[in-house]
Amino acid sequence: MEFSSKLLERAVNEMSQLPGIGKRTALRLVLHMLRQPKEQTIALSEALQAMRKDVKFCKSCHNISDVELCEICSNPNRKEHIICVVEDVRDVMAIENTSSFKGLYHVLGGKISPMDGIGPHDLNIETLVAKVKQGTIKELIFALSSTMEGDTTNFYIFKQIQDYKVFTSTIARGISVGDELEYADEITLGRSIVNRIPFETSMKL
Amino acid sequence: MEFSSKLLERAVNEMSQLPGIGKRTALRLVLHMLRQPKEQTIALSEALQAMRKDVKFCKSCHNISDVELCEICSNPNRKEHIICVVEDVRDVMAIENTSSFKGLYHVLGGKISPMDGIGPHDLNIETLVAKVKQGTIKELIFALSSTMEGDTTNFYIFKQIQDYKVFTSTIARGISVGDELEYADEITLGRSIVNRIPFETSMKL
Numbered sequence: 001m002e003f004s005s006k007l008l009e010r011a012v013n014e015m016s017q018l019p020g021i022g023k024r025t026a027l028r029l030v031l032h033m034l035r036q037p038k039e040q041t042i043a044l045s046e047a048l049q050a051m052r053k054d055v056k057f058c059k060s061c062h063n064i065s066d067v068e069l070c071e072i073c074s075n076p077n078r079k080e081h082i083i084c085v086v087e088d089v090r091d092v093m094a095i096e097n098t099s100s101f102k103g104l105y106h107v108l109g110g111k112i113s114p115m116d117g118i119g120p121h122d123l124n125i126e127t128l129v130a131k132v133k134q135g136t137i138k139e140l141i142f143a144l145s146s147t148m149e150g151d152t153t154n155f156y157i158f159k160q161i162q163d164y165k166v167f168t169s170t171i172a173r174g175i176s177v178g179d180e181l182e183y184a185d186e187i188t189l190g191r192s193i194v195n196r197i198p199f200e201t202s203m204k205l
Numbered sequence: 206m207e208f209s210s211k212l213l214e215r216a217v218n219e220m221s222q223l224p225g226i227g228k229r230t231a232l233r234l235v236l237h238m239l240r241q242p243k244e245q246t247i248a249l250s251e252a253l254q255a256m257r258k259d260v261k262f263c264k265s266c267h268n269i270s271d272v273e274l275c276e277i278c279s280n281p282n283r284k285e286h287i288i289c290v291v292e293d294v295r296d297v298m299a300i301e302n303t304s305s306f307k308g309l310y311h312v313l314g315g316k317i318s319p320m321d322g323i324g325p326h327d328l329n330i331e332t333l334v335a336k337v338k339q340g341t342i343k344e345l346i347f348a349l350s351s352t353m354e355g356d357t358t359n360f361y362i363f364k365q366i367q368d369y370k371v372f373t374s375t376i377a378r379g380i381s382v383g384d385e386l387e388y389a390d391e392i393t394l395g396r397s398i399v400n401r402i403p404f405e406t407s408m409k410l
Contacts, residue, residue, distance in 0.1 A: 001298060001302075002298060002301055002302065003298070004268050004269050004270055004275055004276060004277070004294070004297065004298075005260055005261075005269045005270055005271045006271055007252075007255055007256040007259055007260050007271060008256060008260060008269050008294075010252045010255070010256065011252045011253050011255075011256040013252075014248055014249040014252040014253070015249065015252075015253075017245065017249070018234050018237060018238075018249075019233070019234070019237050020230075020233075020234075021234075025225075027295060028224070028225075028295075029223050029224070029225075029226075030253075030256065031293065031294060031295065032223060032224050033223075033253065033256075033257060034256075034257065034260065034269070038257055038258065040222065041253055041254065041256075041257035042254060042257065042258075043219055044219040044220065044222070044223075044250075044253065045249075045250030045251070045253045045254045046250070047212075047215045047216045047218075047219040047220075048216050048219070048220075048235075048238065048246055048249065048250045049246065049247060049250045050212055050215070050216075051212040051213060051215065051216035051235065051238075051239075051246075052238060052239065052243050052246035052247065053243065053247075054212055055210055055212050055213060055239065056210075058209075063209050064209050064210045064213050064239070065209055065210055066210045066211055066212060070209055071209060072209070088236065089209070089213075089236060090232060090233075090236065092209065093206060093207060093208070093209075093232075096207055097206075097207065
């Protein structure tokens with residue numbers, strides 16, 4: 001791609017560093033910015049800089065936060081003895097949206113994935129184990145993706161904490177609400193039968 | 206979507222102003238930036254700001270340029286009397302990539318589209334007509350999209366300049382190179398038969 005302007009070329013090159021954005025998409029976005037008021041691009045770039053420079057991670061749960069201890073960890077109404085272990089910030093937001101969990105979180109920052117060069121020490125596992133060792137946590141809920149990497153990570157953490165008195169659970173795997181049974185995969189369907197729940201319990205949800 | 210950080214929320218909101226980028230994609234991109242070195246985000250935002258603040262448009266052809274008169278317009282080896290009329294900067298880049306055109310360009314900045322509220326006066330049509338009136342231009346090549354809006358724009362410009370001695374042409378419509386004939390639409394196929402060219406000419410291309 002030949003550019004008529006170095007400034008344009010630089011902007012497109014930087015933009016196309018982002019995942020899922022190729023040179024053509026980057027060019028389309030950058031040309032869109034040129035058609036919009038100048039203030040809009042400046043607001044975007046300032047927001048990105050401010051975020052990257054000043055954003056903090058909660059010292060307890062590693063969630064993104066503007067303060068040292070995030071809103072969830074510092075909320076006295078949340079149950080401190082239940083911790084939900086998630087991969088990243090998006091999962092916290094997704095679970096918070098359901099309003100079904102009133103405990104605290106622990107954000108690992110990824111999952112163990114040797115193929116991508118991510119080992120246990122690249123994740124926030126040690127601080128989680130340290131929390132468990134203190135003895136105040138009663139339950140650990142594993143809410144990782146239902147993939148090989150997610151299962152490996154669950155198992156690794158489980159091994160680290162199994163000698164301590166903490167109940168570990170994992171979120172239920174089953175048929176999604178609204179799904180047709182005939183299109184469900186065998187493993188999911190099999191698990192949902194094995195882990196069936198009393199009908200009266202399901203009516204209360 | 207509930208955010209745990211105002212800085213994050215602001216960055217996601219600004220990012221999702223871009224076309225084709227929703228809140229979820231914006232969040233994915235912003236979280237990716239947080240995992241990358243700080244310098245990368247700063248480089249991106251500085252590149253965007255510099256581009257938006259300092260980029261110029263060539264005073265002759267309206268192409269994006271770092272100087273007053275763009276590289277193409279100021280190149281003495283280009284044929285000044287042939288002008289290729291295009292919608293936007295991307296079209297200039299696309300045609301330049303083919304190395305098949307040695308004249309100059311005129312970037313309209315869009316096409317007439319009443320549905321989107323874009324009339325002739327929102328485009329760089331007056332400067333084009335003024336160039337034609339000067340009498341030095343021999344040929345005008347319309348290279349707009351083959352859509353209703355493109356055809357309307359071509360016709361509008363044609364009406365403005367038809368009293369002046371300038372030859373107007375439009376880029377050939379036909380079967381794309383590499384295309385199977387059976388999948389071509391009727392209008393394209395019909396046009397490609399009516400506007401057939403001598404086989405000997407086609408061999409030279």
